[in-house]
Amino acid sequence: MSLSKRFVNLQNLNYYLLPLSHSKIIGNWLSSNFHQNSAYSSKMSKFIEVPIQAEKLLKLTRSTVIPKLNATGSSGKQRHKGQAGRIGVIGGSLEYTGAPYFSAISAMRVGADLAHVFCQRDAAVVIKSYSPELIVHPLLDAEDAIEQIAPWLERLHVLIIGPGLGRDPKIQKTVISLIEHCKHINKPLIIDADGLFILNENIDLLNDLSNVILTPNAMEFRRLFSDDVDVMKQRMARLGAGVIVLEKGPQDKIYIPSTSEIYTLPAGGSGRRCGGQGDLLCGSIATFFHWALESNQSNAAFVATFAASYLVKQCNAAGFEKWGRSMVASDMLNEIHIVFRNVFEETN
Numbered sequence: 200m201s202l203s204k205r206f207v208n209l210q211n212l213n214y215y216l217l218p219l220s221h222s223k224i225i226g227n228w229l230s231s232n233f234h235q236n237s238a239y240s241s242k243m244s245k246f247i248e249v250p251i252q253a254e255k256l257l258k259l260t261r262s263t264v265i266p267k268l269n270a271t272g273s274s275g276k277q278r279h280k281g282q283a284g285r286i287g288v289i290g291g292s293l294e295y296t297g298a299p300y301f302s303a304i305s306a307m308r309v310g311a312d313l314a315h316v317f318c319q320r321d322a323a324v325v326i327k328s329y330s331p332e333l334i335v336h337p338l339l340d341a342e343d344a345i346e347q348i349a350p351w352l353e354r355l356h357v358l359i360i361g362p363g364l365g366r367d368p369k370i371q372k373t374v375i376s377l378i379e380h381c382k383h384i385n386k387p388l389i390i391d392a393d394g395l396f397i398l399n400e401n402i403d404l405l406n407d408l409s410n411v412i413l414t415p416n417a418m419e420f421r422r423l424f425s426d427d428v429d430v431m432k433q434r435m436a437r438l439g440a441g442v443i444v445l446e447k448g449p450q451d452k453i454y455i456p457s458t459s460e461i462y463t464l465p466a467g468g469s470g471r472r473c474g475g476q477g478d479l480l481c482g483s484i485a486t487f488f489h490w491a492l493e494s495n496q497s498n499a500a501f502v503a504t505f506a507a508s509y510l511v512k513q514c515n516a517a518g519f520e521k522w523g524r525s526m527v528a529s530d531m532l533n534e535i536h537i538v539f540r541n542v543f544e545e546t547n
Contacts (some may be wrong), residue, residue: 229329244389244427246454253509260506261543264490265310284311284489286482287355288362288393289339289374290392291318294331296325298478300530302362303333305482308535309510311489314482315355317348319370321412322363344373349380356489357387361394362478378404385409387500388490391481395419409441412488412500414481416447432459443500445484447477451508453501464505467512469519475528476515483507483535506543513538 269277273351285305290301299322303314315334316326323337352358358381362375374397381388387410390398390454395415399422405411415423424431424444435444435456444454451464485509491499511531517538518530 201320213275218502219346220225226318246459246461246501248452248463251399251465252464253465253505256505256508257500257542260502261488264487264494264496264502264506265446265543266490266493283313284357284486285315285355286311286314286485286489287315287352287358288316288361288482289358289377289394290362290364291322291323291326291339292363292365292367293319295365296322296329297475297528298363300326300329300333301475301478301532302391302482302485303358304330304533305479305480306359306486307332308391308532309483309486309507309539310488315351317365319365326514328408339370339373342368348377352377352384352386355386356492357358357389357485359389359391359481359485361390361392362481364393364402365516366393366396375401375404378408380407387492388412388485389414389415389488391415391477392419395423399423402434405438405439405442408439410488410492410500411439411442412484412504413442413444414447414477414484415444416477418448420444441500443504445504445508447480451512453504462501462505464508465512468515468542469526471519471524473527473531476531477510479528479531480507480511497517510535510538510542 200463210321243529246395250271253471265284284306286303288299288303290302290429296318299316299318303316307314312336314332315336317336317339319340323335327333327335336348336351338344341347365375374394378388386407389412391414396414396419398413400433413423424434435454438444438456440457444456446452446454449468450466453462453464454460455462479523484503487503487506488499491503514531514534515526518526522530
């Protein structure tokens with residue numbers, strides 16, 4: 200895609216993100232960013248927080264991102280198994296088996312066709328017992344883990360790194376090598392949980408990567424970027440130009456380090472913050488991410504992150520309405536179908 204065409208697409212997306220009062224300012228930032236064609240500009244004095252027009256962005260997602268079921272491709276043939284998404288999850292240890300399951304199964308519930316989990320051997324049988332839909336590879340702690348996992352990565356559209364990973368130094372070393380491999384094959388990445396812990400001391404791993412989404416909660420965000428705005432900017436300056444950051448909270452925020460913009464997403468959900476919600480979010484982002492890339496969205500990571508954030512908060516609200524304080528992540532998972540249909544497939 201040419202630079203001029205890409206800029207036109209971003210100006211079009213601008214209509215969905217911003218109220219009119221911001222459009223001229225953001226247009227100037229975008230123009231500056233493209234002409235510089237560089238990552239973070241250290242001259243910016245602060246991050247600029249920008250609201251979005253959620254309904255317009257939801258309309259964009261419905262109309263151009265989500266693939267139609269049984270749609271035909273350019274060859275005139277119906278889509279086949281795998282085209283709607285082949286998602287991989289790097290994670291799963293003896294102590295943490297639920298997180299990779301929730302990430303993988305939520306990707307499928309949103310609409311991906313296949314989900315692979317690459318876990319430690321002790322976790323494999325447990326994860327597999329949760330669902331026959333998942334393809335589980337007990338390879339993460341193998342001596343030749345990289346050699347065995349690498350051929351599978353070529354087949355996957357998006358890779359999630361971190362759910363249930365644990366902090367074993369040997370596993371962390373393997374994951375660092377996997378990220379380096381993903382850099383060579385331009386694999387879109389979502390990094391969460393203990394994947395973010397690895398980045399605390401290895402943030403330069405993200406240099407030269409594109410299509411990367413980090414999903415820290417408030418505590419993980421502080422560990423990775425600090426509370427101090429100046430330190431935060433310095434840390435974010437070390438991210439590649441193709442990296443965005445979703446800070447999870449009552450109102451999720453998307454940071455665009457290359458332009459010093461923060462987009463505040465709609466509030467939602469409930470006061471019930473059950474474990475596993477972040478894993479559902481990762482899986483949901485992965486499927487939307489593949490769809491956004493496949494539909495040639497120039498801001499694929501942004502669109503996918505917004506859509507998944509909105510979906511999961513609505514699932515939390517729907518689950519809480521039924522179960523209240525006793526709601527768990529499995530209850531939210533069961534809400535994906537109806538919420539997805541209401542939000543993304545039914546229009547007024």
